[in-house]
Amino acid sequence: MFDGMNATASALTAQRLRMDTASGNMANASATRGQMVDGEWEPYRRKMVTMGSEENRPSFASQLQNAEREQTSGVQVTGIVEDQTPFQTMHQPGHPDADEDGNVQLPNVDPLKEMVDVMGATRSYEANVTVFDAHKAMKMNAMEIGRS
Numbered sequence: 001m002f003d004g005m006n007a008t009a010s011a012l013t014a015q016r017l018r019m020d021t022a023s024g025n026m027a028n029a030s031a032t033r034g035q036m037v038d039g040e041w042e043p044y045r046r047k048m049v050t051m052g053s054e055e056n057r058p059s060f061a062s063q064l065q066n067a068e069r070e071q072t073s074g075v076q077v078t079g080i081v082e083d084q085t086p087f088q089t090m091h092q093p094g095h096p097d098a099d100e101d102g103n104v105q106l107p108n109v110d111p112l113k114e115m116v117d118v119m120g121a122t123r124s125y126e127a128n129v130t131v132f133d134a135h136k137a138m139k140m141n142a143m144e145i146g147r148s
Helices: 003-027 060-068 111-147
Strands: 035-037 040-042 047-053 075-082 088-091 103-106
Touching: 003 047, 003 075, 003 111
Parallel strands: none
Antiparallel strands: 035 040, 047 075, 088 103
C-alpha cells in the first residue's frame, strides 16, 4: 500500500544529498588544501552523487514484472565519487601553497556547474514532493470512499 510513497521518499532523500553535496562543493571552491596525497596537500576535489535503482535487476523485463505486481522500486545513492578533472592553476607567488614556480593549484569546482546541479536537484525534489502529496491525497480519498 505504501510502496509508491516509499519510492518517492527515497528519491527525496537522494535529491537532498545531491543538494548537500553541491553546497559542500561551493563551500570548498577556494580550498587549496583538501586532502593529503603522497605526502603533499592536494586541493579540494569536487564530489558528485551517483544514484541507481534500489532493485538489483534494473532490466526492462523486471520493471514490467514489478509494474504488473504493483511493486515499485525507489532510488538508491550508489556512492559519492570525486571528480577527476584536472585542477585549475593560478600564478600567485605569495600564496602559502604556491610551488617553486609560484603556481597554486585550485579546486576543480565550477560554481556554475554546482548551481545547475542544485537547480536540478531542487526541481526534482519539488516534483517528488508533488508526487508524494498526490499519493497521500489518493490514499485519503480511498479511505473516504471506504467509510461511505
